Amino acid sequence: MNKKLWLVVCAMVAFGALMAYAEIDPNKEVVPGVKRGDTIIIEDPTGALTNPDNFNLWTAWAGGNGGYSTGLQQLAMDTLWYLDPDSGVPRAGVKDQTWHNSLAAEKPIYNKDYTQMTAKLKKGLMWSDGVEFTSTDVKYTVEIQAQNPTMLFGAAFKVQVKSVETPDKYTVVFNLTKPNSRFHRNFTVRWNACWIMPAHVWEKAVKTPADAMTYTFNPPVSIGAYTLKDYDKHGNWYLWQRREDWAKTSIADFGKPAPKYAMYLLDLPNDKKVISQLNHDLDMIHEVTPEGMIQLAKNKWETNWFQGFPFGHPDPTLVAILPNNAKAPFDNVDVRWALTLSLDMTKMALASYKGAVTMSPILFPPTGTSRKYYFDPMQSFLKDFTIDAGKAGMIKPYDTTIAQKIADQARPSFGDAVPKDPEKIKSMIGLGWWKYDTKAAAALLEKNGFTLKGGKWYKPNGEQFKITLFNWGPDRPTLQRLTTMIAELWTNFGIETTALFAQDNGTNQNLGQYDVYMGWNIESWGGHPDMSYFLDSWSSDYYTPIGETHNGRNQIRYKSAELDKIIGEMFKSDFDSQKNIDLGLQYLKLTTKDLPEIPLMSYNVFSSQDNTYWSGYPNFDKPYANTVTNWSNSRYIFTQLKQMLPPK
Amino acid sequence: MSIRDVFSKVFLKYIMQRLGQCVLVIFIGITITFFIPRLAPTNPVEIKINQMMNGPAKIYPEAIAAFREAMNDLYGLKGTIGEQYLSFWKRFFHGDLGPSIFAYPRPVSELIWRSMPWTIGLLLSTSLISWLIGNLLGGLAGYHSDKRWTKWVELAANCVRPIPYYIFAFILLVVFCFLIPIFPTTDAYARGLKEGWNLQFMLSVLYHTFLPALSLVLTGVGAWLLGMRALVSNIISEDYVQYAEVGGVNKKTILGQYIMRNALLPQITGLGMSLGSIFSGALITEFVFGIPGMGTLSYKAILNFDYSLIMGVSIFSIVGVSVSVLVVDLLYPIFDPRVRLN
Numbered sequence: 001m002n003k004k005l006w007l008v009v010c011a012m013v014a015f016g017a018l019m020a021y022a023e024i025d026p027n028k029e030v031v032p033g034v035k036r037g038d039t040i041i042i043e044d045p046t047g048a049l050t051n052p053d054n055f056n057l058w059t060a061w062a063g064g065n066g067g068y069s070t071g072l073q074q075l076a077m078d079t080l081w082y083l084d085p086d087s088g089v090p091r092a093g094v095k096d097q098t099w100h101n102s103l104a105a106e107k108p109i110y111n112k113d114y115t116q117m118t119a120k121l122k123k124g125l126m127w128s129d130g131v132e133f134t135s136t137d138v139k140y141t142v143e144i145q146a147q148n149p150t151m152l153f154g155a156a157f158k159v160q161v162k163s164v165e166t167p168d169k170y171t172v173v174f175n176l177t178k179p180n181s182r183f184h185r186n187f188t189v190r191w192n193a194c195w196i197m198p199a200h201v202w203e204k205a206v207k208t209p210a211d212a213m214t215y216t217f218n219p220p221v222s223i224g225a226y227t228l229k230d231y232d233k234h235g236n237w238y239l240w241q242r243r244e245d246w247a248k249t250s251i252a253d254f255g256k257p258a259p260k261y262a263m264y265l266l267d268l269p270n271d272k273k274v275i276s277q278l279n280h281d282l283d284m285i286h287e288v289t290p291e292g293m294i295q296l297a298k299n300k301w302e303t304n305w306f307q308g309f310p311f312g313h314p315d316p317t318l319v320a321i322l323p324n325n326a327k328a329p330f331d332n333v334d335v336r337w338a339l340t341l342s343l344d345m346t347k348m349a350l351a352s353y354k355g356a357v358t359m360s361p362i363l364f365p366p367t368g369t370s371r372k373y374y375f376d377p378m379q380s381f382l383k384d385f386t387i388d389a390g391k392a393g394m395i396k397p398y399d400t401t402i403a404q405k406i407a408d409q410a411r412p413s414f415g416d417a418v419p420k421d422p423e424k425i426k427s428m429i430g431l432g433w434w435k436y437d438t439k440a441a442a443a444l445l446e447k448n449g450f451t452l453k454g455g456k457w458y459k460p461n462g463e464q465f466k467i468t469l470f471n472w473g474p475d476r477p478t479l480q481r482l483t484t485m486i487a488e489l490w491t492n493f494g495i496e497t498t499a500l501f502a503q504d505n506g507t508n509q510n511l512g513q514y515d516v517y518m519g520w521n522i523e524s525w526g527g528h529p530d531m532s533y534f535l536d537s538w539s540s541d542y543y544t545p546i547g548e549t550h551n552g553r554n555q556i557r558y559k560s561a562e563l564d565k566i567i568g569e570m571f572k573s574d575f576d577s578q579k580n581i582d583l584g585l586q587y588l589k590l591t592t593k594d595l596p597e598i599p600l601m602s603y604n605v606f607s608s609q610d611n612t613y614w615s616g617y618p619n620f621d622k623p624y625a626n627t628v629t630n631w632s633n634s635r636y637i638f639t640q641l642k643q644m645l646p647p648k
Numbered sequence: 649m650s651i652r653d654v655f656s657k658v659f660l661k662y663i664m665q666r667l668g669q670c671v672l673v674i675f676i677g678i679t680i681t682f683f684i685p686r687l688a689p690t691n692p693v694e695i696k697i698n699q700m701m702n703g704p705a706k707i708y709p710e711a712i713a714a715f716r717e718a719m720n721d722l723y724g725l726k727g728t729i730g731e732q733y734l735s736f737w738k739r740f741f742h743g744d745l746g747p748s749i750f751a752y753p754r755p756v757s758e759l760i761w762r763s764m765p766w767t768i769g770l771l772l773s774t775s776l777i778s779w780l781i782g783n784l785l786g787g788l789a790g791y792h793s794d795k796r797w798t799k800w801v802e803l804a805a806n807c808v809r810p811i812p813y814y815i816f817a818f819i820l821l822v823v824f825c826f827l828i829p830i831f832p833t834t835d836a837y838a839r840g841l842k843e844g845w846n847l848q849f850m851l852s853v854l855y856h857t858f859l860p861a862l863s864l865v866l867t868g869v870g871a872w873l874l875g876m877r878a879l880v881s882n883i884i885s886e887d888y889v890q891y892a893e894v895g896g897v898n899k900k901t902i903l904g905q906y907i908m909r910n911a912l913l914p915q916i917t918g919l920g921m922s923l924g925s926i927f928s929g930a931l932i933t934e935f936v937f938g939i940p941g942m943g944t945l946s947y948k949a950i951l952n953f954d955y956s957l958i959m960g961v962s963i964f965s966i967v968g969v970s971v972s973v974l975v976v977d978l979l980y981p982i983f984d985p986r987v988r989l990n
Contacts, residue, residue, distance in 0.1 A: 023829065031840030048940065050759060050948055050957075051751035060696050060719070061752040150722050152700065155714035213722075214753045233843065234762075234940035236835055265834060267938055271818060272833050275826045281833070507690035507698075542709040551712035 023279050024612060026645040030263055031230060031239060037647035039239075040259040040614050040638075042629045044069045045286040048267035049235030055220040055228075057195065058141075058151050059213055068192060069630035070238040071264040075226035075638075076128075077195035078250055080104040080119055080138075080187035082633060085316050085368050085526025086623040089254050089636050098369065098527030102250040103133065103196060103223070105170070107576075108184035114176070114572075117183045121170040126248040127198050128222040135166035140199035142174070147209035153186060153194040160186075181571055182532045190316075190525055190533065191631040196223065224635065225251045226262060238264045257638035259614065264629075277302075277610050284617070285608040286629040289477055290354050293606040297417075303609045305627055306620045309410065309417035310356030310428055312604030313627045314367040316526030318360060319479065321486065321598035322509070322517040326546050326557035329459060330515065334444045336595045337387055339516075341397060341441035342493040343486065345433040346405045348600065352482035355410030355418075359430035359601045361398065363591040364584075366430055367602050368526030373581055375431055378588055382432065385592060389440040390447030397437065403429040428620075430601070438493055457494040467497040470508065471518045482600070483518045509555040512546035520603065521553040526626070530575055531584045539567045558596035563587065616641045663978065670974040677966035678959070682736060685955055686729055692749045692953045693719045723749055736959070745960045750952045756960035759945060764927075764964075766836065767934070767941035770857060771926035774864040779919050781865070782872025787908045789873065790880025802877065808870035814932035817863040821936060824859055831859050834938050860937040864930060872915065879911035913984055917976055924972030927964040 026037025049067045057068050057077070080103050088097035101107065103125060109118040125133040142164050146157040160180060165173040176183055186194045198221045206212045219228050226240035240262045243249065251257060265282065274292045276282035278299070288296065293311050296302050305313040323330035323339070330336065349357040360366040361382060364374055382398040389395045407425045411418045419425055442452065449460030457465040467490060471483040480501060487499040508514045522534050537552020540559045544550045550557070566587050573579045607627040609617040618625045618637060625636045693716055700715070720726050724735070724746075739746055745756040785805075789798040808816075825833045837843075837852040883889060884907060892902050931943035942961060949957035 029840075034840075047948070047951075048938070048944060050748065050945070051754050054751075054754075059752075060700065060715075061750055149714050149718035155711035155718065156708050159708065159710045159714060230840060232835070232839070234836070236938055236940070237839060239839075267935075267944075268834065269936060271821065272936070272938075275821065276833050278826060279829055279833070507694045510694065510698075513689075537709045549716075551709040551716070 023281070024645070026613065026647040030261075034229075034239065034261050035647040037613060037643070037645045038259065039261040039263055040283050040641070041263045041265060041281065042071075042284040043268055043273055043282060043286045044071070044238075044264040044266045045630055046070070046266055052231060052233060052235030053216055053218050055217040056212075056215055057217075058145060058153070058197065060150060060152055067235070069264070069632075070231075070266065071226065071228075071240045071262055072220060072238070073192050073195065073632040074224075074629075074635050075240045075262060076220055076222035076224040076228065077632065078103050078223045079189060079193045079195050080121075081108070081184065081193075082189040083525050083527050084624075084633055084636070085190065085626045085631070086618065087369065088527060089624045089640065091253070100250075100253065102189075104187075110181060110183075110574075114179040114181040114183075116176060117174045119172045119174070119184075119187070121172065122250065123170055124248060125223065125250060126245060127200075128227045128243055129198075129201070131198065131200050133196070133198075133223055134169040135172045136169075137196050137199045138172045139164045139166050140202060141194065141197045144197070144202065144206065144209060144212050145194075148212050150213060156186060179571075181573065181575065182530075182536070184575070185533070189632050190523075191633070198223070223249065225249045225257050225638070229261065236266055238266075240264075251635060251639060254636060254639040257635075258641040258643055259638060262638070277608060280610055280612050283610045283612075283614055284627075284629050287605045287607060290356065290606060293608060294354075294414075296608045301611045303611055303615075303617055303619060304607060305618075306428060309414045309419070310353065310358070310604065312353070312356055312358075312606045314358040314365070314602035314604050315626075315628065316365045316367045316370075316524045317520050317603040318363065318365040318522040318524075319482070319518075319520055319600045319603050320363070320522065321600065322519060322521060322556050323597060324512055324514055324516065324546075324557060325559070325596050326512055327515065329448070329450075329465070332448060333594055334448050336598065337397075338441040338444040339490065339495075340434050340595065340598050341437045341444070342495070343434070343489050343598070344436040345402050345600075346409060346436075347489065348482055348485050349406045349429075350409055351485035352478045353601075353604055354413055355406050355429075356604060357406065357429060357601045358604060359402070359406075359433045360599045361431075361433045361592075362588045363522055363597065363599050364531070364588060365522065365524050365526070365602050368524070369529065370524065370526075371427075371431075373529035374584060374588060377585060378592075379431060381589055382592070387444075388447075390443040392440045392443035395435075395437065395440050397434050397440070398432055399435040400432040402433045403431070441493065452494055455494050456496065465495050467495055468515045469497050469499045469518060470514050470516070471499060471501045478604075479518060486518065510549045510551075512544070512548075512550065512555065512557055517555070521555060521597075522599075528575075529581050529584055531580075531587060532570055532575075535567055535570065535587065538563060540564050556597050558594070560590065560594065560596075562590050566590070611644065613643070613645050614641045615644055659981075666974055666977045670970045673970045674966055677970070678740075678963055679733075681959060681962040681966070682733055683729070685953060685958055686732070688953070690953060691725065692723060692955060693725065695953050722752075740963075745963070746956045748957045748960075749954045750948070750957070751954075756956045759957065760942070760960050760964060763940055763942050763945045766939055767926060767930075767943065769853075770861060770934075770939060770941060771864070771930060772923070774861050774868060775919070775922050775926060778865045778868025779872055779915070779922075782869040783876045783908075783912065783915055785869070786873040786876025787880050787903065787911065790877040790911075791884060791903050791907060793877075793881065801873070805870040805873040805877075808866055809874055811867060813863055813867040813930065814936065816867050817860060817933050817936045820859045820863050832856055836937075836939050857937070857939065860930075860933045860939060863933060872918075875918070876911060876915060879914065880907055883907050883910050909983075913980075916979075916983060920972045920976035921969065924969035925965070927968035 026035060028036050030036055030039050046069050054062055055072060056062055057072055062068060082100040082102050084098045090097055103121060105120040105122045121135055127133060142157050142161055145151045145154040146161060149155040149158055160177055162175040162177050201221045205215050225246040226242055229239045229241040231238040242257055242260050270289050270292055273282060273285050274288060274295060277285055277296060297304060297311060304311045323336055325331055345359060349355050358366050362378055364370055366375060385398055386394045386396050403425050406429050407418050445457060451458045459465050469483060469487050471480055483499045487497040490497040509517050525533055534553050538554040542552055543559050566583050570583045605628050618627055624640060626633055697712060697716060747753045748756050748759055751759060785801055789801050792798050824831045836856050837849060841849055841852055889906050892906055927942060931947055934941045934943035935947060946961045949961055
């Protein structure tokens with residue numbers, strides 16, 4: 001290379017370094033009049049909105065394609081209760097930190113037969129226009145939606161609520177159409193819930209019930225600690241400003257939210273969000289690919305859930321293989337077990353998340369408080385659990401060494417970031433999973449009349465055993481890689497498997513027109529052991545045959561009288577009772593035996609935070625909130641942050 | 649071509665034939681676009697229900713069933729596919745593309761008109777610039793093929809040409825937004841600016857759209873250049889060019905009148921086609937750089953199975969391409985006397 005060219009290259013590198021350095025400036029403006037040092041910049045993974053002027057998030061079309069997480073539900077909305085998916089913000093004198101009485105003053109109060117629920121409301125909370133929040137707002141929210149079944153909670157309220165009474169300004173009584181011990185779920189935030197409307201604003205704008213569907217609620221009147229300051233007419237960003245009277249909102253239970261402004265950026269492809277954070281233009285990333293995470297984690301200013309390997313926050317969502325239980329041969333429990341034992345979790349973990357997984361051998365997400373309630377108590381059952389594998393005899397399929405194997409194989413990629421302490425490895429990667437035992441898997445198939453010819457399995461009727469394995473589509477690369485590995489493992493075992501990546505959004509699944517699906521249908525509260533969140537629609541009352549749409553989460557079409565009994569008991573028991581947890585354990589034992597679907601791992605979200613302008617984000621050691629930014633519970637993070645570079 | 653020629657019976661017949669073909673293509677195109685999404689195994693209501701099941705509303709089977717029924721009613725998906733098709737044409741002839749399903753109740757036409765200027769601004773300018781530069785350089789490179797600089801130009805074009813425009817976009821993004829961070833990574837103009845025909849806004853748009861424009865121009869130039877160079881290389885060995893050179897005709901005249909003019913004919917057709925296709929946008933470029941154009945809109949429409957919006961965007965694209973081809977067909981006699989003769 002000649003001298004001139006060298007000079008040009010050196011000048012470019014120096015200029016680049018200078019520009020990169022110059023990026024850290026708390027006084028630069030993110031929009032005119034708003035300084036970077038006062039602003040937290042957050043990713044909203046929704047994608048740019050087609051109707052950004054619409055703030056009516058009680059409709060299914062808010063913002064055009066899901067404009068809930070623009071800061072609107074996190075910072076401006078509120079409802080009666082919040083349940084944190086992790087351990088919640090520590091509060092002096094509060095025993096259950098995951099539960100927050102937000103607009104409500106206390107927990108829901110049910111009558112004896114669960115046909116009535118009473119909510120006591122907090123006093124002195126104010127809407128951003130200076131009007132007090134009262135029971136009238138809650139009553140209006142329910143009644144206007146019940147008249148419009150296309151609104152998000154309209155159908156639920158129409159079906160469940162007989163009437164709403166407001167005996168005084170701070171009490172709401174819901175009379176229910178039938179016993180329902182979980183009615184409060186409508187007003188309890190997991191990632192969101194039914195937000196309360198300002199009745200005084202809506203009554204003025206909505207003259208007929210149908211107007212509620214087209215009313216844009218712009219500008220939104222806020223009951224949260226922030227109000228809308230500005231937004232992009234093309235739906236790429238939203239800017240929120242802390243209210244002067246933030247102390248008159250429910251977040252004041254936790255202190256003052258630190259950032260004066262919060263900007264939510266939408267529509268950031270993976271590479272762009274990595275570049276933006278490397279340039280310190282994006283403080284909180286909702287999710288990046290494992291490769292992006294590794295790149296970001298090299299920087300000292302970056303934090304993530306585990307402060308290193310395995311990086312990702314385990315969402316209270318169980319990634320699983322979902323066989324169609326109504327279709328032969330997947331209706332046979334031995335076949336489902338054969339499919340399980342022909343899978344190598346170590347390979348699946350490395351292929352999908354490069355080993356950074358949190359695996360689960362049972363049908364429940366291994367996250368939040370679930371280890372205490374379910375995973376630890378299930379260990380003795382799992383270790384003793386046996387299955388009759390025909391000529392392979394009675395086998396004990398549970399393997400507690402897998403976490404260590406995954407850690408060992410991940411070490412060449414991640415080095416010392418992978419812990420060596422076996423207990424730490426187990427708490428990060430999981431307590432165990434099912435053995436990779438192809439001999440037992442083969443014996444289970446043979447026991448049911450399957451035959452192996454030329455390395456391929458044939459069904460008892462002589463047809464070759466082939467599987468089409470559907471995946472949800474292009475937007476979750478980790479699951480795509482996982483699907484590919486599963487197809488490879490089954491094909492190697494002799495079951496010819498075709499992986500299909502179709503963007504059908506679950507329609508085939510709901511109709512039961514599939515062999516096996518990769519995805520999830522089990523999600524939990526995270527911070528609470530109650531299983532009704534996903535289990536109610538598994539009751540055989542809602543079972544539909546193949547070809548008819550299933551309205552719920554039992555797309556796998558699993559039917560069990562024993563499960564019906566558990567669900568029935570669950571809905572008759574109190575949400576916080578020990579009986580509810582015992583019923584949960586019964587469900588786990590039953591589904592381990594029947595294995596209607598194959599549990600794999602939690603959906604780990606690689607969220608990344610930049611500590612240059614703000615610090616104090618939640619992590620594995622301080623798990624006070626979920627780090628994913630589209631959850632409305634992320635509002636709690638604002639109260640725990642510390643401003644690092646105040647502008648002059 | 650005289651006025652009399654233009655209005656001659658033969659030429660009128662030619663126009664009518666081309667016009668008829670154009671209308672038929674538009675009709676078939678729109679019909680196919682109407683049916684394809686409806687024959688897919690999903691629909692917008694099911695997508696919305698699945699989004700709800702994974703998020704906003706809690707799952708109550710009875711409530712989901714009631715929601716499904718109400719949404720089908722609201723979106724006009726209750727009738728047979730034939731009834732929906734007839735109703736579509738009825739609305740179409742009244743200039744009504746209906747409300748977007750996912751941006752309900754916002755009209756589709758409003759969404760398109762909001763996105764269209766961004767796509768036209770980006771793609772019209774880059775298409776014309778790359779066409780002009782590419783053809784000019786290609787013509788010169790073909791005619792002066794023995795010069796050293798033409799070899800370098802050709803080599804550069806050969807390097808750029810096979811790179812897909814979106815890969816180029818990513819390369820520019822990494823180089824100029826990260827390694828040398830002199831361009832912004834997001835937005836089509838500075839945050840907080842209000843859209844309007846003023847210098848501050850225009851400069852901001854130029855600054856924010858420079859990289860996407862550059863990615864399109866560079867890859868476009870490569871393609872036009874190589875095409876033109878190949879055409880010129882063939883024409884240069886034609887007898888009439890050789891005779892002109894032997895006859896001492898001025899070199900500029902030979903290049904401009906004898907070679908480039910002839911070589912331009914297929915390039916004009918190509919330009920027409922590429923101008924027509926700008927109505928569907930440069931999807932990935934728009935997505936990568938956050939340009940709120942037709943490509944981004946199409947992406948969202950397809951992702952959400954927004955039937956009305958898919959139809960709206962496709963109609964513009966089909967009409968755009970068909971009309972461009974028609975215009976090129978009608979203009980061809982001006983450039984090519986052989987067409988005029990036939």
